[in-house]
Amino acid sequence: MLSGKTPVGRLPKPDLLLASTNICQTVLYWYRVLAHHFGAPLIVIDTPFVYTETSAHAVEYVQRQIEESIPIAEQAAGQRLDESKLKEVTRQSKRATELWLEVMERGRHRPAPISVFDQFTLMAPIVEMRGESFTVDFYAALLSEIDERIAEGVGAVSDEKKRVLWDNLPIWYRLKYLADLFAERGVALVASTYTNAWAELAPMIDAERPIESAARTYLHPLLNRGAGYKLATMQRMIADFQIDGAILHSDRSCKPYSMGQMDQRDRLMRDLDVPALLLEADHADPRAFAEEQVANRLHAFIEMLGV
Amino acid sequence: MGNDIRALGIDVGSTTVKVVGVDAEGSLAWHIVKPTDPRVEDQVSRLLARARAECDLSDGVPVVATGYGRGLVQQATRKVTEITCHARGIFRELGHGGTLVDIGGQDSKVIGVTAKGEVRDFAMNDKCAAGTGRFLENTAQRLRVPLDEMGGVALSVSEERAISSTCTVFAESEVISLLAHGVPVESILRGLHRSLIKRIAAMIRVVGLTAPLMLSGGVAQNAAIRQMLADEMSADVILPRHPQLMGAYGAALINTTHS
Numbered sequence: 001m002l003s004g005k006t007p008v009g010r011l012p013k014p015d016l017l018l019a020s021t022n023i024c025q026t027v028l029y030w031y032r033v034l035a036h037h038f039g040a041p042l043i044v045i046d047t048p049f050v051y052t053e054t055s056a057h058a059v060e061y062v063q064r065q066i067e068e069s070i071p072i073a074e075q076a077a078g079q080r081l082d083e084s085k086l087k088e089v090t091r092q093s094k095r096a097t098e099l100w101l102e103v104m105e106r107g108r109h110r111p112a113p114i115s116v117f118d119q120f121t122l123m124a125p126i127v128e129m130r131g132e133s134f135t136v137d138f139y140a141a142l143l144s145e146i147d148e149r150i151a152e153g154v155g156a157v158s159d160e161k162k163r164v165l166w167d168n169l170p171i172w173y174r175l176k177y178l179a180d181l182f183a184e185r186g187v188a189l190v191a192s193t194y195t196n197a198w199a200e201l202a203p204m205i206d207a208e209r210p211i212e213s214a215a216r217t218y219l220h221p222l223l224n225r226g227a228g229y230k231l232a233t234m235q236r237m238i239a240d241f242q243i244d245g246a247i248l249h250s251d252r253s254c255k256p257y258s259m260g261q262m263d264q265r266d267r268l269m270r271d272l273d274v275p276a277l278l279l280e281a282d283h284a285d286p287r288a289f290a291e292e293q294v295a296n297r298l299h300a301f302i303e304m305l306g307v
Numbered sequence: 308m309g310n311d312i313r314a315l316g317i318d319v320g321s322t323t324v325k326v327v328g329v330d331a332e333g334s335l336a337w338h339i340v341k342p343t344d345p346r347v348e349d350q351v352s353r354l355l356a357r358a359r360a361e362c363d364l365s366d367g368v369p370v371v372a373t374g375y376g377r378g379l380v381q382q383a384t385r386k387v388t389e390i391t392c393h394a395r396g397i398f399r400e401l402g403h404g405g406t407l408v409d410i411g412g413q414d415s416k417v418i419g420v421t422a423k424g425e426v427r428d429f430a431m432n433d434k435c436a437a438g439t440g441r442f443l444e445n446t447a448q449r450l451r452v453p454l455d456e457m458g459g460v461a462l463s464v465s466e467e468r469a470i471s472s473t474c475t476v477f478a479e480s481e482v483i484s485l486l487a488h489g490v491p492v493e494s495i496l497r498g499l500h501r502s503l504i505k506r507i508a509a510m511i512r513v514v515g516l517t518a519p520l521m522l523s524g525g526v527a528q529n530a531a532i533r534q535m536l537a538d539e540m541s542a543d544v545i546l547p548r549h550p551q552l553m554g555a556y557g558a559a560l561i562n563t564t565h566s
Contacts, residue, residue, distance in 0.1 A: 304425075306425075
């Protein structure tokens with residue numbers, strides 16, 4: 001990214017960097033490196049971990065940090081914050097997030113019109129351009145295309161035999177390899193806790209109270225909450241999406257997300273009788289990905305599902 | 308030979324290649340075991356040609372391949388993982404489910420087998436030879452004890468020296484250091500077996516122990532492994548007649564009605 005040897009070229013010099021502690025631990029290191037490399041100011045929003053419920057003082061604490069960052073952002077931008085524009089961006093964010101949620105909910109259909117691998121690539125705008133009107137247009141167009149596929153009975157995987165849930169970030173550098181491995185065997189990955197995490201907080205976004213609702217939303221991502229919340233999310237998705245098996249990617253570069261997976265796996269198997277596989281890899285570092293071992297486990301898991 | 312072989316299974320492992328033929332009843336009727344040759348494809352062709360000649364097979368007999376080298380078996384009608392094959396083989400051989408421990412040359416696994424012979428859950432050793440046959444083989448060489456005598460030597464003493472179970476290379480360094488301190492070879496060997504068993508026990512805990520405990524794979528031929536696994540888990544350990552052949556046997560059964 002710093003060398004410019006990427007499909008999208010070099011990262012432009014940022015005027016301001018902003019990250020939050022509600023995310024994979026690696027992100028904070030990346031942002032510190034970027035701040036050092038570009039000599040750009042870095043704001044870190046601290047979001048206290050939500051074990052079960054959020055306290056009012058936690059929301060206030062995050063809200064104040066956002067408010068305190070406004071003058072720094074104004075200085076970097078060379079202009080004052082336009083309150084009405086902030087409301088408009090928040091409204092667009094909410095609408096785009098709602099559409100993204102609808103897109104993924106369409107995965108309930110059999111065959112699933114969209115796979116988790118499609119979601120991994122199609123999620124870029126909701127991550128990077130949430131407040132833009134063209135992002136809303138993009139997901140509206142995607143939704144209508146998916147509805148056409150449903151009407152025509154087109155599945156993401158031809159001859160869908162089994163439906164699988166994916167937990168945690170993707171293994172970005174092996175997306176095609178893994179997509180083919182599953183598709184060749186008629187296994188569709190139809191839901192993921194990760195892509196869902198960029199959608200499920202849509203109801204919390206409130207354009208009338210943009211900063212307070214931002215604080216609330218930043219506190220509640222899946223990986224800033226207790227392991228029980230993720231377990232409940234997976235249990236709900238298994239029922240809603242008629243899931244035959246779950247793959248829990250134990251991701252070294254995202255420890256907050258991977259915490260509790262051993263117990264979550266046991267609970268899914270014991271309580272729901274759903275086969276679950278813990279797969280050791282990494283979302284960013286190919287050195288932690290052993291192709292032979294991964295393939296052998298995935299093949300055995302797929303055979304275990306009865307394919 | 309007139310064995311009436313209906314299907315072949317080939318298990319291309321890291322240490323040995325096993326070929327099994329099953330008869331019309333699904334019984335293990337013919338087999339061969341050879342050390343794995345670096346030129347696996349040539350070896351597989353030779354062994355399958357031999358199986359066809361010795362068993363007087365017709366061309367239509369299915370060949371199911373398993374093991375790490377299954378991808379290299381060009382003649383295979385199907386390729387299936389060792390997990391599924393070991394479960395099939397052991398279930399057909401013993402007639403019940405339970406918890407199967409398979410300790411191979413370079414990997415080991417624990418498989419939960421249901422009462423119907425299906426795989427319920429599995430765990431495999433990760434990215435390291437600790438907990439596998441290679442772990443013992445490596446040190447057997449260093450201690451100049453023949454591999455097939457290791458188990459007996461380990462069981463000949465009651466004293467054992469604790470040895471790290473995390474890594475084969477580190478374990479070898481520890482063995483050298485213990486030898487330098489004059490520790491008897493027998494106690495070191497017993498400690499090595501314990502170390503391997505502890506590794507296996509951790510994998511059993513991941514899958515959960517459902518009795519009975521069953522053992523397959525080449526390392527099952529080692530008496531100390533059998534006894535110490537039983538002690539560690541406080542459970543009886545049941546062995547099939549040919550533990551080393553369970554993968555190939557299960558593979559042969561895949562395309563028959565006997566699986």
